[in-house]
Amino acid sequence: MTFTDSQIELAHGSGGKATRRLIEGLIAPSLGVDTLMDAASLSLGGAELAFTADSFVVHPLRFAGGSIGDLAINGTVNDLAVSGAKPIALTCCAILEAGLPTETLRLVLDDVRKAAELAGVSIVGGDTKVVEHGKADGLYLSTAGIGLRDPRLNLDPAHVKAGDVVLLSGPIADHGITILLTRGELDMEADDLQSDSRSVYPYTAALTDAAHAGLRWMRDPTRGGLASALNELARDAGVMVQLREADIPVRPEVRGACEVLGLDPLHVANEGQFVAIVAPELAEAGLAAIRALAGGEEACLIGVIKDGPPVLTCLTPYGSERVVDMLVGDPLPRIC
């Protein structure tokens, strides 16, 4: 894959096809690395570590259910969690725009602290830079995190095989739709709707305890949504992923907003859910372990892995089967 675009566009940040082209066609080869994983595995000084980093540019800075502050913590915590690690320590760097009200910064930092406390991680370092007014959008955050890998797990798309099942931790698309409605560009409101921003570690840990022997792969479907995450899995594992649309939980107000906007909920970002591929004989035990936790009640089985072309398909309520591509373009820029 070669990246031939002459300049960077918003779509390159979507988490979908254009992002994949940018990373695989330019960034990874320029850096001389195979691919840029969500979290890297390191064996260092006798410790089995996971190491990950993310930047956050969400607009607006605050929204129902969260802010850029807790998003920055939960995003990095969740990358560690779905890589099979216990999140331990995070760094947090800020790029501030001159003119940013101190009160705005204070509120975001409060959210950073609270999210770290809730996730059980320590913030151990950071950095602050300031750029001129007009050279940023309030503030951007970058977090990096170290976790301890669970020795019982060996997650790898190559282990995914026909017959495995697809588990989902809860309703999708809450975050992306909340951001869109918060921006107020649409004549639409949903008072009850809020971002799902949270740490998924309690749920990945429970699933691991219950089903580690058959746990093949996990991912938090953020930018690009569930469809982009499972398309990547299909490609990386060389399998077909078949979902049953009727079994995928979507809140009614989210579904309504998606219909009006012409968005597929499968393409909309989540910040507090994860998807896991599990051997069928451990699916019930794994689901029960997630459902036993507060906030995990809506976990469900949404599909199966099949031999076939490396695509994602969806069985519709009408009995047909449609292919669901990765996100193309970026209908929802800057949702994280």
Added chain:
Amino acid sequence: MTFTDSQIELAHGSGGKATRRLIEGLIAPSLGVDTLMDAASLSLGGAELAFTADSFVVHPLRFAGGSIGDLAINGTVNDLAVSGAKPIALTCCAILEAGLPTETLRLVLDDVRKAAELAGVSIVGGDTKVVEHGKADGLYLSTAGIGLRDPRLNLDPAHVKAGDVVLLSGPIADHGITILLTRGELDMEADDLQSDSRSVYPYTAALTDAAHAGLRWMRDPTRGGLASALNELARDAGVMVQLREADIPVRPEVRGACEVLGLDPLHVANEGQFVAIVAPELAEAGLAAIRALAGGEEACLIGVIKDGPPVLTCLTPYGSERVVDMLVGDPLPRIC
């Protein structure tokens, strides 16, 4: 210390007094941490690790002797090195402005790769976000790094005591002055001048091998310059730091630019030098070890630690002694 400013200003990113006020008066207490160190020490899974992160917003993106790409690698590598660790693995996150020419990004990524190769570190992960045109300044980078701490070292300002000496790895202020001249806002050129951006790890490792038993503290004097780093040491260690101005190496063209601009070279940023406090009996051995390496020939002894008020002073060539404060304000914004 309380942060009472109503909004963020460029000076808060200077690395000097205003930065210290922002961090100690707002960021650290809001996050519920004591202080945000350059690199944190973690004991994890049996490994003794250092963990650090930085953001980079240098303007312009490219300059004589480097770019934001190698700065992002060397900055994080050097934070690990001066914390007494061997740099191992880095993550690199980019915030890109829509409209950024792909060629600009490609050149920066090339610099990232080359700097990582030179420093002997692996880039193991990262992330890419895109913001609208006008919401960034080309691109910003954030790097985080993990290193393995050298078990022979126990660096701590509390170990610094009267009689110790101050070692410096080479000439100061090259980076900050290069950036300023590259911006072209001044009717001044210096063809031979370039940023000192480089990994200092070979030199900190050589010093450690030669003088670990008496090595008390190290720091890379970036934003805020040597004066800010040594003022922080004086305060944290409760000692007086006395430099001998005639012994501090400054290239003639850098000294000339500083005189024209009214800048003290002690306040100007470096990106490839470090300062160390060493027991006097090991100073010669330590200096010899650094000087034996290519690029370390100009290492020198520039001062001593004394009992006295926790300030930095400088003995002038005229026999007087002046107090040198931390950087106040920000005459050189966005130099890293």
